[in-house]
Amino acid sequence: xxxxxxxxxxxxQFPGLLLLAGVWIGTSLIDREAxxxxxxxxxxxxxxxxxxxxxxxxxxxxxxxxxxDVYLGNPLDLLSINPNTLxxxxxxxxxxxxxxxxxxxxxxxxWPALDALTPSFAVLAIAIGLAHIAxxxxxxxxxxxxxxxxxxxxxxxxxxxxxxxxxxxxxxxALWLRRRTPFSGFVFxxxxxxxxxxxxxxxxxxxxxxxxxxxxRQAQLAGFLILASAxxxxxxxxxRATVSGPNG
Amino acid sequence: MExxxxxxxxxxxxxxxxxxxxxxxxxxxxxSAVPADATTxxxxxxxxxxxxxxDFSLETLDGSxxxxxxxxxxxxxxxxxxxxxxxxxAEMPALQRAWEDYQDRGLVILAVNTTFQDSxxxxxxxVAEHNLTFPIPLDRSGSVSNRYLLRAxxxxxxxxxxGVIRQVVVGGPMSxxxxxxxxEEILQDxx
Numbered sequence: 001x002x003x004x005x006x007x008x009x010x011x012x013q014f015p016g017l018l019l020l021a022g023v024w025i026g027t028s029l030i031d032r033e034a035x036x037x038x039x040x041x042x043x044x045x046x047x048x049x050x051x052x053x054x055x056x057x058x059x060x061x062x063x064x065x066x067x068x069d070v071y072l073g074n075p076l077d078l079l080s081i082n083p084n085t086l087x088x089x090x091x092x093x094x095x096x097x098x099x100x101x102x103x104x105x106x107x108x109x110x111w112p113a114l115d116a117l118t119p120s121f122a123v124l125a126i127a128i129g130l131a132h133i134a135x136x137x138x139x140x141x142x143x144x145x146x147x148x149x150x151x152x153x154x155x156x157x158x159x160x161x162x163x164x165x166x167x168x169x170x171x172x173x174a175l176w177l178r179r180r181t182p183f184s185g186f187v188f189x190x191x192x193x194x195x196x197x198x199x200x201x202x203x204x205x206x207x208x209x210x211x212x213x214x215x216x217r218q219a220q221l222a223g224f225l226i227l228a229s230a231x232x233x234x235x236x237x238x239x240r241a242t243v244s245g246p247n248g
Numbered sequence: 249m250e251x252x253x254x255x256x257x258x259x260x261x262x263x264x265x266x267x268x269x270x271x272x273x274x275x276x277x278x279x280s281a282v283p284a285d286a287t288t289x290x291x292x293x294x295x296x297x298x299x300x301x302x303d304f305s306l307e308t309l310d311g312s313x314x315x316x317x318x319x320x321x322x323x324x325x326x327x328x329x330x331x332x333x334x335x336x337x338a339e340m341p342a343l344q345r346a347w348e349d350y351q352d353r354g355l356v357i358l359a360v361n362t363t364f365q366d367s368x369x370x371x372x373x374x375v376a377e378h379n380l381t382f383p384i385p386l387d388r389s390g391s392v393s394n395r396y397l398l399r400a401x402x403x404x405x406x407x408x409x410x411g412v413i414r415q416v417v418v419g420g421p422m423s424x425x426x427x428x429x430x431x432e433e434i435l436q437d438x439x
Contacts, residue, residue: 067425067428070425071425071429073424073428074423074425074428077424080423082422084417084426085429152296153293182256197273204276215282217281220276228266234256235262238257
């Protein structure tokens, strides 16, 4: 747990730095992956860049909408460099829409593009785990297990380490699978299914779950729905591929 | 891979496999369900979002005593600062303006001076220079800075009416909107 890295007079927010490194390493994989799927690396890079910019803008605007009166009085503060004043859901939605619109206009085939981006997503998932290790976020529930860590006033499950290790395993699986992919979308959907299953599994050890419906963990239900959708889509895509020929 | 593809295409085999995976998932969700009060958030004191703000009692610059736990029912902004820290100086006028606008709605600002690493005359001069009218608790021993895991100046904690930290801003200066949005959030009555 090292939230701030002191380099001389500079206090660097270490979790943010790790996320940045994840984005950087992740995007640097795109140029290697794109040719496998006969896609333009430049186009995919543009898409990711656009999605990142849209994500940041959307996150800030979403936050400003929540506190509309405050930002109406201080409109220039929309530009302030502060990660606290971002709305994550709004940012994700904006990034998603921007990527979808750009991809459609450039005629990018959806499933091959997602397959090509999967190693980048998987690297980012590891970076998120490492950022959680640095910040102490996404912490575990209290336990007496010998590998428990002292954090936020209790001995807890080291969920940040579980998360990072599983993400690393899933990256390895994705890299292995992409050499043997039977149809477009297989690598991406398998990664989605594995990631959803991992979240579903690990959420049980978290100490910061959002609880709904009288005791169920919200993230597990979301993971379940995503896992079920991915399993169904795998089946549908596999059938479509056989109907339209072995390389369809 | 041919065999995997065979499983994927065969509706019965894939339904069976998916059904097993999903049934196991549901079982796991059920097994790891918890009563609504099983998350620790909001009950253990720790200087982070979602936890109870660690309590402190300090003497203020004007000689009175202030205790954080006595301020339940009001939103509290705890700001740790020093007179030699440029971003602290930069954000203080915005805190004063926010205090003037929000104190009627139940806001308290505790600008805790990190006296153990500042000089008392310099701190007092700074407060006079900026006409700061909110309480200035003095952390002479560093115990409060310690309890709040102070790593960068300024550090600001937005504490809601129930004493739970809703936002932590490390570093500064905070923009006017950042301060006011944080205050709006802690002054909301319901969570």
